[in-house]
Amino acid sequence: MIRLVRDILLRHAFFYDSLQYLLGSYSYRKKVVLSALAAREGVQTVLDIGCGTAETATWLPGNKYMGIDISPAYIKKGRERGLKEVTLIIGEAQNIDSIFSNQKFDIIFLLGVLHHLPFDDCKTVLANVSHLLNDYGVLVGIETATFDGQSSMSRYLTNLDRGRNILTGSGWARLLEEELSISEFRCDDSSLTIPFGMVSYSCRKKGT
Numbered sequence: 343m344i345r346l347v348r349d350i351l352l353r354h355a356f357f358y359d360s361l362q363y364l365l366g367s368y369s370y371r372k373k374v375v376l377s378a379l380a381a382r383e384g385v386q387t388v389l390d391i392g393c394g395t396a397e398t399a400t401w402l403p404g405n406k407y408m409g410i411d412i413s414p415a416y417i418k419k420g421r422e423r424g425l426k427e428v429t430l431i432i433g434e435a436q437n438i439d440s441i442f443s444n445q446k447f448d449i450i451f452l453l454g455v456l457h458h459l460p461f462d463d464c465k466t467v468l469a470n471v472s473h474l475l476n477d478y479g480v481l482v483g484i485e486t487a488t489f490d491g492q493s494s495m496s497r498y499l500t501n502l503d504r505g506r507n508i509l510t511g512s513g514w515a516r517l518l519e520e521e522l523s524i525s526e527f528r529c530d531d532s533s534l535t536i537p538f539g540m541v542s543y544s545c546r547k548k549g550t
């Protein structure tokens with residue numbers, strides 16, 4: 343029942359955004375995004391895969407930002423923000439290789455998206471991310487995760503996530519390492535306003 347109500351409400355951009363604010367999810371993501379930007383100079387092109395309502399674009403003025411999301415309602419809300427240098431596309435993360443063919447990005451964000459995809463599709467997305475990154479580019483992401491030592495309340499709340507591909511912290515690390523080199527990786531359940539398991543990471547193309 344909780345899951346049914348959650349799914350119906352979250353189809354609406356207003357409820358989605360409100361929940362993200364309430365859970366502290368946007369402030370956590372903002373911290374991750376801004377520290378990724380601060381760690382490197384000369385960032386110009388940004389791709390945000392599973393961009394939701396493009397809240398992330400509001401933290402990145404001056405960058406050429408492209409966002410893609412499967413939800414027409416979220417993309418509509420994002421377009422209504424009227425942001426400059428922002429292009430929002432309705433599409434599937436699994437098809438980014440053909441949608442963005444011949445384009446390269448300085449930063450690619452995958453903020454809470456892979457846990458919504460079937461496991462094998464995550465591999466496809468990560469392989470395509472590797473092709474779309476500049477040689478000095480970086481993938482920055484967060485995902486819902488379980489891990490040893492998590493309290494039972496934290497594990498219960500984590501499993502209420504609507505994503506069905508929730509991996510352990512080490513499961514996420516193994517998946518990322520199949521296609522990319524991990525430069526930073528952090529696992530914790532104290533970043534939101536409720537106990538909730540998350541990993542945050544940054545990765546480079548292999549061999550760079």
Ligand SMILES: C[S@@+](CC[C@H](N)C(=O)[O-])C[C@H]1O[C@@H](n2cnc3c(N)ncnc32)[C@H](O)[C@@H]1O
Nearest residue numbers: 392393394411412413433434435453454455458
């Ligand atoms: C937890 S939300 C995160 C949204 C955004 N990255 C943010 O930080 O606010 C997950 C997003 O992934 C999108 N999504 C789920 N499956 C997708 C797919 N196959 N292709 C593209 N986007 C997808 C959802 O519509 C939703 O906007």
